[in-house]
Amino acid sequence: QKEVEQNSGPLSVPEGAIASLNCTYSDRGSQSFFWYRQYSGKSPELIMFIYSNGDKEDGRFTAQLNKASQYVSLLIRDSQPSDSATYLCAVRMDSSYKLIFGSGTRLLVRP
């Protein structure tokens, strides 16, 4: 069973802090890794994706990938109350069009 694991949270951080969200995956052959944000009652929105080991930055967001440890993380700098949402990690495990999603981490940013 191919799995993607996330801590369900909630992760609570004060406004302006760095929020660190983590995700592990079971399949060493996984190719690409995605972070989605989902507000309550809404559909998921893609934040960013990463293919290669290391860091990828997009504005206040940084994705970090370590394939040896089968670990991908999302850092949110200068967290804002509007960042409060559930963050879903997803992994593409082969060359197909299938994504395996984690169950998400709920982030609360306190004003």
Add this chain to the structure above:
Amino acid sequence: NAGVTQTPKFRILKIGQSMTLQCAQDMNHNYMYWYRQDPGMGLKLIYYSVGAGITDKGEVPNGYNVSRSTTEDFPLRLELAAPSQTSVYFCASSPPGQGVETQYFGPGTRLLVL
């Protein structure tokens, strides 16, 4: 563009009933997907399509059927509804050449089977 649209927004079904969830996109996207999301869980792929006339199973296809007769529409059919199919259903689409890297999600259909 309206993007990805889904109807209905909410539906209650009795056990054993059937229904079709509608999904349409006006962005000329080749790839379309159906996901379900159970409460507090991530999304699970039900079916996907890479173009008109081509569909394939995802992670949880049992109890569902799809068809793709046009580029724009990708309906999901539930036969003999069961309580286990209570979920929120999301349709998504991707432009040609971008596969799963860029998925545009519809607003979802909330289904309750009693």
